[in-house]
Amino acid sequence: xxxxxxxxxxxxxxQQINQDLHIPGTIGDYHVLIQKDNHNIKFDTTSSPGGxxxxxxxxxxxxxxxxxxxxxRFDIHPEDFINRLGKLFGGQDVVIGYPxxxxxxxxxxxxxxxxxxxxxxxxxxxxxxxLSGFSLSVIDDEDSNGSRLEFTVQRLLNNVELPRVFxxxxxxxxxxxxx
Numbered sequence: 001x002x003x004x005x006x007x008x009x010x011x012x013x014x015q016q017i018n019q020d021l022h023i024p025g026t027i028g029d030y031h032v033l034i035q036k037d038n039h040n041i042k043f044d045t046t047s048s049p050g051g052x053x054x055x056x057x058x059x060x061x062x063x064x065x066x067x068x069x070x071x072x073r074f075d076i077h078p079e080d081f082i083n084r085l086g087k088l089f090g091g092q093d094v095v096i097g098y099p100x101x102x103x104x105x106x107x108x109x110x111x112x113x114x115x116x117x118x119x120x121x122x123x124x125x126x127x128x129x130x131l132s133g134f135s136l137s138v139i140d141d142e143d144s145n146g147s148r149l150e151f152t153v154q155r156l157l158n159n160v161e162l163p164r165v166f167x168x169x170x171x172x173x174x175x176x177x178x179x
Contacts, residue, residue: 003042007035017043023157034166043166045156060162062169063153065144068177069089072147074109074118075137076128081128101129105150118175125166129168131161136178151174 006016012035021030034041047058079093089100093109096116105128109115119125128136141148153167 003031003033005033058156060157063150066147076105076107077135079106101125104129124168
Protein backbone atom coordinates (compact mmCIF):
# COMPACT_ATOMS: atom_id res chain seq x y z
CA UNK A 1 0.00 0.00 0.00
CA UNK A 2 1.28 3.44 -0.91
CA UNK A 3 0.89 6.10 1.74
CA UNK A 4 0.60 9.76 0.89
CA UNK A 5 2.46 12.03 3.34
CA UNK A 6 0.83 15.13 4.81
CA UNK A 7 2.68 17.60 7.05
CA UNK A 8 1.94 20.98 8.55
CA UNK A 9 -0.23 22.58 11.17
CA UNK A 10 -3.57 21.03 12.12
CA UNK A 11 -5.60 23.33 9.86
CA UNK A 12 -3.46 22.47 6.81
CA UNK A 13 -3.55 18.75 7.62
CA UNK A 14 -7.35 18.63 7.91
CA GLN A 15 -7.86 20.81 4.86
CA GLN A 16 -5.86 18.29 2.78
CA ILE A 17 -7.57 15.27 4.33
CA ASN A 18 -11.03 16.79 3.73
CA GLN A 19 -10.11 17.42 0.09
CA ASP A 20 -8.85 13.85 -0.28
CA LEU A 21 -11.92 12.31 1.35
CA HIS A 22 -14.20 14.07 -1.13
CA ILE A 23 -12.61 12.12 -3.99
CA PRO A 24 -15.06 9.32 -4.93
CA GLY A 25 -14.09 5.93 -3.51
CA THR A 26 -11.54 7.35 -1.08
CA ILE A 27 -13.34 7.46 2.27
CA GLY A 28 -13.53 3.68 2.72
CA ASP A 29 -9.91 3.09 1.72
CA TYR A 30 -7.68 5.97 2.76
CA HIS A 31 -4.14 5.64 4.07
CA VAL A 32 -1.84 8.58 4.86
CA LEU A 33 1.21 9.32 6.94
CA ILE A 34 0.77 12.53 8.93
CA GLN A 35 4.00 14.20 10.04
CA LYS A 36 3.27 16.29 13.11
CA ASP A 37 5.56 17.43 15.95
CA ASN A 38 8.31 14.88 15.18
CA HIS A 39 5.79 12.04 15.00
CA ASN A 40 4.86 9.88 12.02
CA ILE A 41 1.18 9.11 12.50
CA LYS A 42 -0.49 6.54 10.28
CA PHE A 43 -4.11 7.46 9.58
CA ASP A 44 -6.25 4.78 7.97
CA THR A 45 -9.89 4.33 7.04
CA THR A 46 -11.03 0.98 5.73
CA SER A 47 -14.53 -0.09 4.84
CA SER A 48 -16.00 -3.17 3.22
CA PRO A 49 -19.68 -3.71 2.46
CA GLY A 50 -19.30 -7.48 2.87
CA GLY A 51 -21.09 -9.87 0.58
CA UNK A 52 -23.21 -12.97 0.70
CA UNK A 53 -23.47 -14.07 4.32
CA UNK A 54 -20.68 -11.70 5.40
CA UNK A 55 -21.47 -8.53 7.25
CA UNK A 56 -19.57 -5.42 6.30
CA UNK A 57 -17.19 -3.48 8.47
CA UNK A 58 -15.61 -0.05 8.79
CA UNK A 59 -12.53 1.00 10.76
CA UNK A 60 -10.79 4.31 11.45
CA UNK A 61 -7.36 4.24 13.06
CA UNK A 62 -4.42 6.40 14.13
CA UNK A 63 -1.10 4.81 15.06
CA UNK A 64 2.31 6.26 15.92
CA UNK A 65 5.54 4.94 17.39
CA UNK A 66 6.60 6.71 20.57
CA UNK A 67 9.88 8.58 20.22
CA UNK A 68 10.90 7.96 23.86
CA UNK A 69 11.40 4.44 25.22
CA UNK A 70 8.86 3.41 27.88
CA UNK A 71 7.57 0.34 29.70
CA UNK A 72 4.27 2.15 30.30
CA ARG A 73 1.22 0.40 28.87
CA PHE A 74 -2.45 1.24 28.96
CA ASP A 75 -5.68 0.35 27.22
CA ILE A 76 -9.01 2.15 27.40
CA HIS A 77 -12.27 1.19 25.78
CA PRO A 78 -15.97 1.76 26.47
CA GLU A 79 -17.52 -0.25 29.27
CA ASP A 80 -20.06 -2.82 28.13
CA PHE A 81 -21.94 -5.74 29.68
CA ILE A 82 -19.01 -8.18 29.33
CA ASN A 83 -16.61 -5.70 30.98
CA ARG A 84 -19.02 -5.15 33.86
CA LEU A 85 -19.06 -8.92 34.44
CA GLY A 86 -15.26 -8.98 34.29
CA LYS A 87 -15.08 -6.28 36.97
CA LEU A 88 -17.27 -8.43 39.24
CA PHE A 89 -14.66 -11.18 38.93
CA GLY A 90 -11.69 -8.91 39.63
CA GLY A 91 -10.93 -7.48 36.17
CA GLN A 92 -8.79 -4.34 36.24
CA ASP A 93 -10.47 -0.94 35.89
CA VAL A 94 -8.42 2.01 37.11
CA VAL A 95 -10.44 4.93 38.47
CA ILE A 96 -8.90 8.26 37.48
CA GLY A 97 -11.21 10.53 39.46
CA TYR A 98 -13.60 11.91 36.82
CA PRO A 99 -17.00 10.20 37.32
CA UNK A 100 -18.31 10.57 33.75
CA UNK A 101 -15.06 9.14 32.37
CA UNK A 102 -14.76 6.41 35.04
CA UNK A 103 -18.40 5.32 34.63
CA UNK A 104 -18.18 4.95 30.83
CA UNK A 105 -14.70 3.56 30.18
CA UNK A 106 -12.56 0.62 31.26
CA UNK A 107 -8.94 1.58 31.97
CA UNK A 108 -6.15 -1.00 32.26
CA UNK A 109 -2.60 0.18 32.88
CA UNK A 110 0.82 -0.44 34.33
CA UNK A 111 0.87 3.09 35.86
CA UNK A 112 -2.35 4.64 37.17
CA UNK A 113 -0.71 8.02 37.87
CA UNK A 114 0.47 8.34 34.25
CA UNK A 115 -3.06 7.62 33.00
CA UNK A 116 -4.40 10.29 35.35
CA UNK A 117 -1.88 12.76 33.88
CA UNK A 118 -2.87 11.84 30.31
CA UNK A 119 -6.57 12.39 30.98
CA UNK A 120 -6.27 15.46 33.22
CA UNK A 121 -7.21 17.59 30.17
CA UNK A 122 -11.04 17.87 30.05
CA UNK A 123 -11.13 18.15 26.22
CA UNK A 124 -9.19 14.88 25.88
CA UNK A 125 -11.51 13.11 28.35
CA UNK A 126 -14.61 14.41 26.56
CA UNK A 127 -13.44 13.06 23.20
CA UNK A 128 -13.07 9.51 24.47
CA UNK A 129 -15.93 9.34 26.97
CA UNK A 130 -18.28 10.27 24.11
CA LEU A 131 -17.11 7.56 21.67
CA SER A 132 -18.32 3.99 21.31
CA GLY A 133 -16.64 0.92 19.84
CA PHE A 134 -13.05 2.15 20.21
CA SER A 135 -9.75 1.16 21.77
CA LEU A 136 -6.87 3.47 22.70
CA SER A 137 -3.66 1.72 23.78
CA VAL A 138 0.07 1.93 24.24
CA ILE A 139 1.35 -1.39 22.95
CA ASP A 140 4.59 -3.05 21.88
CA ASP A 141 5.71 -1.98 18.41
CA GLU A 142 7.46 -4.82 16.59
CA ASP A 143 8.54 -2.48 13.76
CA SER A 144 10.58 -0.20 16.03
CA ASN A 145 11.28 -2.53 18.99
CA GLY A 146 9.66 0.18 21.11
CA SER A 147 6.11 1.25 21.89
CA ARG A 148 3.24 2.58 19.84
CA LEU A 149 0.13 4.63 20.63
CA GLU A 150 -2.80 3.17 18.75
CA PHE A 151 -6.42 4.29 18.37
CA THR A 152 -9.01 2.18 16.55
CA VAL A 153 -12.75 2.68 16.23
CA GLN A 154 -15.12 0.29 14.48
CA ARG A 155 -16.69 2.82 12.13
CA LEU A 156 -15.74 5.71 9.89
CA LEU A 157 -15.47 8.94 11.87
CA ASN A 158 -17.10 12.03 10.41
CA ASN A 159 -15.35 15.30 9.57
CA VAL A 160 -16.19 16.76 13.01
CA GLU A 161 -15.00 13.73 15.00
CA LEU A 162 -11.78 13.15 13.02
CA PRO A 163 -9.97 16.37 14.00
CA ARG A 164 -11.18 16.08 17.62
CA VAL A 165 -9.84 12.53 17.94
CA PHE A 166 -6.62 13.50 16.13
CA UNK A 167 -6.03 16.48 18.44
CA UNK A 168 -6.61 14.30 21.52
CA UNK A 169 -4.34 11.60 20.04
CA UNK A 170 -1.49 14.07 19.37
CA UNK A 171 -1.96 15.61 22.84
CA UNK A 172 -1.48 12.16 24.37
CA UNK A 173 1.57 11.52 22.14
CA UNK A 174 3.11 14.74 23.45
CA UNK A 175 2.58 13.69 27.07
CA UNK A 176 3.98 10.21 26.46
CA UNK A 177 7.07 11.64 24.79
CA UNK A 178 7.53 14.31 27.48
CA UNK A 179 6.76 17.30 25.27
